[in-house]
Amino acid sequence: MAGIDESIPFVSINIAVLTVSDTRDLHNDTSGEVLCERIIEKGHRVYERQILPDDQVALRKQLGAWCANQNVDAIITTGGTGVTGRDVTVEAHRALYEKEIPGFGELFRWVSFQKIGTSAVQSRSTAGVCMGTYLFALPGSTGACKDAWDEILTYQLDNRQRPCNFVELMPRLLEK
Incomplete structure (x- = not known):
């Protein structure tokens, strides 16, 4: 049966949050703030939070650095998924x-x-794995971030979710 198995101890993971925007800063980044609040409320850790402009080279550089960092388990970006x-x-x-x-x-x-x-249909939200790190790209709206976290990520980033979840696969992501 699908759901949280409360008999299994919860495993906290490190999540980096990146807001992609030419106009937001820490004072008006409601989407990044909502994600950080929900990550902490769930029992995970916000490893780092940044805001970068819509620049593909800068984004790849930061995402790549976090993926190469063994202390980062997952990255959630918000913004820049439109057309x-x-x-x-x-x-x-x-x-x-x-x-x-x-x-x-x-x-x-x-x-x-x-x-x-x-x-x-306008969202190009996506997810993948790089160097054993999960990457999730969410739209920039606060509502979209709430929906993605509350309806999907809160469960898939919980090792107690049955029948399966992303966390239990983490030790096997780098298998050859």
Whole structure:
């Protein structure tokens, strides 16, 4: 049966949060703040939080540095997943993926469709694995970040989620 198995001890992981925006800073980054609050409330640790402009080279550099850091288990980015010319987060993510997790984007759009209807089709939200680190790209809206965390990530980043979850696979991500 699907759900949290309370008989298993919870495992806390380190999550880096990156807001991608040309206009936000720590004072008005509500999406990044919501993610950090939810990460901590769940019992995980915010390893680091940054805000970078919509620049694919800078994004790849930061994401790559976090992926190479053995203390970072997962990275959540918010912003830059749309279809405009400045939206380059997805391209930065995909340049680093060793394996893409297509089901994440598909499920996120389904969750979004329940709330915002056909506007969900505009999201290019994606996920993948790089150097044993999970990467999740979320839209920049606070509502989208809440939906992604509350409906998907809170469960998949909980090692007690049954029948399976991302955390229990972490020791095997670098297998050859």
